[in-house]
Amino acid sequence: MGDLMISKRSQMLPASPIRKLIPYSDEAENKGIHVYHLNIGQPDLETPEIYFNRIRSFSGVDAYTNSAGLMELREKFAEYYKKWGIPFERDEIIVTEGGSESALFAIATVADPGDEIIVIEPFYANYKAFAAILNVKLVPVTSHAENGYDMPPISDFERVLTSKTKAILFPNPGNPTGTVYSPERLSEIVNFAARHELYVISDEVYREITFDGLKAHSIMEFGHYDNLIVIDSLSKRFNACGARIGAFATKNETIFKNVLKMAMMRLSPNRLSQYGAIGFFELNDSYYKTMVKEYQKRRDIVYEELSRIPEIVISKPQGAFYFAAKIPVDNAEEFVKWMLTDFSVNAKTTMVAPLSGFYVTPNSGKDEIRIAYVLKEKELREACQILGLGIRAYKSERKSSKV
Amino acid sequence: MGDLMISKRSQMLPASPIRKLIPYSDEAENKGIHVYHLNIGQPDLETPEIYFNRIRSFSGVDAYTNSAGLMELREKFAEYYKKWGIPFERDEIIVTEGGSESALFAIATVADPGDEIIVIEPFYANYKAFAAILNVKLVPVTSHAENGYDMPPISDFERVLTSKTKAILFPNPGNPTGTVYSPERLSEIVNFAARHELYVISDEVYREITFDGLKAHSIMEFGHYDNLIVIDSLSKRFNACGARIGAFATKNETIFKNVLKMAMMRLSPNRLSQYGAIGFFELNDSYYKTMVKEYQKRRDIVYEELSRIPEIVISKPQGAFYFAAKIPVDNAEEFVKWMLTDFSVNAKTTMVAPLSGFYVTPNSGKDEIRIAYVLKEKELREACQILGLGIRAYKSERKSSKV
Numbered sequence: 001m002g003d004l005m006i007s008k009r010s011q012m013l014p015a016s017p018i019r020k021l022i023p024y025s026d027e028a029e030n031k032g033i034h035v036y037h038l039n040i041g042q043p044d045l046e047t048p049e050i051y052f053n054r055i056r057s058f059s060g061v062d063a064y065t066n067s068a069g070l071m072e073l074r075e076k077f078a079e080y081y082k083k084w085g086i087p088f089e090r091d092e093i094i095v096t097e098g099g100s101e102s103a104l105f106a107i108a109t110v111a112d113p114g115d116e117i118i119v120i121e122p123f124y125a126n127y128k129a130f131a132a133i134l135n136v137k138l139v140p141v142t143s144h145a146e147n148g149y150d151m152p153p154i155s156d157f158e159r160v161l162t163s164k165t166k167a168i169l170f171p172n173p174g175n176p177t178g179t180v181y182s183p184e185r186l187s188e189i190v191n192f193a194a195r196h197e198l199y200v201i202s203d204e205v206y207r208e209i210t211f212d213g214l215k216a217h218s219i220m221e222f223g224h225y226d227n228l229i230v231i232d233s234l235s236k237r238f239n240a241c242g243a244r245i246g247a248f249a250t251k252n253e254t255i256f257k258n259v260l261k262m263a264m265m266r267l268s269p270n271r272l273s274q275y276g277a278i279g280f281f282e283l284n285d286s287y288y289k290t291m292v293k294e295y296q297k298r299r300d301i302v303y304e305e306l307s308r309i310p311e312i313v314i315s316k317p318q319g320a321f322y323f324a325a326k327i328p329v330d331n332a333e334e335f336v337k338w339m340l341t342d343f344s345v346n347a348k349t350t351m352v353a354p355l356s357g358f359y360v361t362p363n364s365g366k367d368e369i370r371i372a373y374v375l376k377e378k379e380l381r382e383a384c385q386i387l388g389l390g391i392r393a394y395k396s397e398r399k400s401s402k403v
Numbered sequence: 404m405g406d407l408m409i410s411k412r413s414q415m416l417p418a419s420p421i422r423k424l425i426p427y428s429d430e431a432e433n434k435g436i437h438v439y440h441l442n443i444g445q446p447d448l449e450t451p452e453i454y455f456n457r458i459r460s461f462s463g464v465d466a467y468t469n470s471a472g473l474m475e476l477r478e479k480f481a482e483y484y485k486k487w488g489i490p491f492e493r494d495e496i497i498v499t500e501g502g503s504e505s506a507l508f509a510i511a512t513v514a515d516p517g518d519e520i521i522v523i524e525p526f527y528a529n530y531k532a533f534a535a536i537l538n539v540k541l542v543p544v545t546s547h548a549e550n551g552y553d554m555p556p557i558s559d560f561e562r563v564l565t566s567k568t569k570a571i572l573f574p575n576p577g578n579p580t581g582t583v584y585s586p587e588r589l590s591e592i593v594n595f596a597a598r599h600e601l602y603v604i605s606d607e608v609y610r611e612i613t614f615d616g617l618k619a620h621s622i623m624e625f626g627h628y629d630n631l632i633v634i635d636s637l638s639k640r641f642n643a644c645g646a647r648i649g650a651f652a653t654k655n656e657t658i659f660k661n662v663l664k665m666a667m668m669r670l671s672p673n674r675l676s677q678y679g680a681i682g683f684f685e686l687n688d689s690y691y692k693t694m695v696k697e698y699q700k701r702r703d704i705v706y707e708e709l710s711r712i713p714e715i716v717i718s719k720p721q722g723a724f725y726f727a728a729k730i731p732v733d734n735a736e737e738f739v740k741w742m743l744t745d746f747s748v749n750a751k752t753t754m755v756a757p758l759s760g761f762y763v764t765p766n767s768g769k770d771e772i773r774i775a776y777v778l779k780e781k782e783l784r785e786a787c788q789i790l791g792l793g794i795r796a797y798k799s800e801r802k803s804s805k806v
Binding site for chain 1: 406407408409410411412413414416417418419422445446447448449450454455458459461462464465466467468470500501503504507511512513514515516518529532533536537538569600602629630642643644645646647655657658661662664665667668669670671672673674675676
């Protein structure tokens with residue numbers, strides 16, 4: 001059987017940088033260590049009851065829905081977008097199996113094998129896997145911890161442009177950075193894309209989670225509609241990651257028609273989740289305010305605690321529920337492992353995500369980590385303190401072993 | 404905006420041959436014609452209540468599950484396979500978003516762009532779309548109405564073999580044919596694959612639906628495990644198409660590891676559907692017997708009625724819930740449209756699926772149709788009679804227009 005081969009694309013698929021260290025945390029937990037999981041983007045907040053209630057009331061056959069999704073859900077999406085000043089109509093929206101499927105469809109429809117898509121690193125790591133399975137090359141433009149991972153200047157994008165460049169892809173608000181791009185930068189990037197006949201694929205799944213009264217602007221506020229594709233998801237804003245309900249939206253009719261063929265090939269999204277998700281759109285402003293208030297409080301706690309760690313480089317993120325931070329270690333992945341295998345405080349330790357997997361450029365992000373603040377106040381504070389103690393202990397251990 | 408391009412793969416994606424004629428049936432229905440839909444593979448039977456009851460009892464956060472699926476569901480799958488003599492263990496099974504995602508993963512993991520996969524035409528039409536999005540070429544070997552669409556002889560497979568051939572892909576029991584391959588043919592194809600270092604991707608989603616006491620044999624009964632991949636789905640056997648729960652299973656560890664990376668990239672299948680689907684495995688033999696009895700009765704009705712149509716070529720299918728038939732018209736797609744636009748009996752007409760979209764070879768299947776028997780006895784009989792009358796009327800109209 002030695003000659004049976006698997007595809008190259010399959011070999012090139014990266015393992016999830018977030019999930020690959022789970023064996024180490026399993027081991028720690030088996031030893032009786034309590035692990036604070038700041039490594040995953042799974043919100044701990046409650047899924048709104050209205051979703052479950054709708055699903056409980058469902059009767060009939062659990063049949064396929066229209067490939068583009070339940071009409072009522074698409075209408076709810078359209079109404080919701082209009083409240084945000086995003087001019088999508090029902091027939092410009094396809095319900096997808098989470099933001100993941102939406103991203104896969106977006107990449108497949110703009111790029112052929114060998115084509116290039118510009119990404120702003122660090123970026124949502126799974127973009128790499130979608131690109132790999134579709135044989136598309138991700139070309140990085142780098143943002144930096146030192147200026148809060150802001151969007152790099154247009155000259156950086158111009159520098160990497162080739163005849164194979166088809167699109168620019170980024171999350172806004174950012175994962176792993178929590179950075180929210182200003183309208184000026186978004187407008188610049190849209191104009192740049194229009195000038196060079198590129199698409200902008202804007203991943204706006206964290207749209208509602210912004211702090212200090214700041215608004216996350218949609219890419220759809222800056223004209224050039226034919227160039228724009230929006231990726232969306234209900235997972236994070238409604239704590240419904242397991243529902244796998246997202247959206248693909250564009251005013252470009254050719255793109256829409258072709259992505260609809262992709263939607264048809266997999267028949268339909270999950271019916272019950274769609275049926276339940278209609279209920280999310282009935283939640284009023286107070287739902288969003290409560291959620292944002294909770295995350296803002298947590299952000300402030302993490303900021304306060306991380307600021308005490310010597311030599312750390314952080315800035316206060318304006319959105320999502322992540323911190324990206326540069327920490328004073330050589331190799332953050334080794335450090336994350338060490339925290340799980342060699343360090344604990346009162347039988348507790350903290351797990352974060354090393355950031356190198358969120359970069360394309362080799363050896364980048366080696367001294368950076370992502371912290372997801374998906375724990376309640378008291379635990380979150382303790383988890384950050386343990387992280388700080390861990391960094392000190394790790395540094396001093398390394399120092400003494402070098403002497 | 405004229406220069407904005409979309410990907411070639413996206414342009415090459417076929418529209419669903421089943422779904423693309425829906426505008427014509429919508430129009431007929433708007434004119435007050437009752438359309439009997441024998442064109443779609445959506446079972447009309449009830450989804451077992453145990454599924455909904457489990458889902459109603461769910462409490463907690465609708466969070467991501469493990470990327471490979473809920474452990475309990477994977478265990479249920481493994482137990483179930485063992486009852487069928489299929490030796491899959493829990494850790495050889497990945498829960499997927501329906502059989503669709505399983506097929507996509509299978510193709511992606513065995514073939515790179517430009518590689519070839521042999522299909523037995525006519526075959527499940529969406530394979531074409533999965534191959535197109537992944538830039539894989541489907542190479543046909545043709546089966547024929549005249550011998551019940553049986554698996555072609557190995558010499559036909561040998562003839563199309565090239566250095567780029569990576570796998571053989573087919574549904575068994577067949578969609579659109581309802582054909583169930585004999586153990587002898589399955590064994591031959593496994594040996595052929597092993598000899599040439601190819602994979603066999605066996606789509607067994609209709610496994611339980613077989614007639615006259617015949618058993619559908621799994622590809623896993625014939626050794627050479629490293630060469631074998633099974634696609635499965637709960638959609639058809641439990642009337643739960645909207646649940647989007649399928650499985651990818653293989654004993655080949657390298658394949659498994661690589662498909663697990665694909666599963667990780669889309670995070671997890673739907674949690675509630677998985678939770679509910681565990682209940683399906685508690686259904687006893689009487690559930691399956693009742694379902695099979697119902698479909699067998701319907702098959703017999705369709706066979707009886709279709710046999711009255713002069714010049715039709717049919718054989719009694721042994722499984723699934725489809726008939727493929729060669730009918731005495733030049734162009735079945737035109738005929739299907741005509742049935743919707745120009746023909747009715749007492750304000751009723753019948754819609755079937757033209758079969759050309761289920762072939763790769765150009766101009767094949769032009770005089771063939773697929774009939775899905777997804778209606779209850781009385782309606783089904785009437786629908787077949789209307790189809791017969793339609794064929795006669797269409798032929799005589801064409802004849803007279805030629806004179």
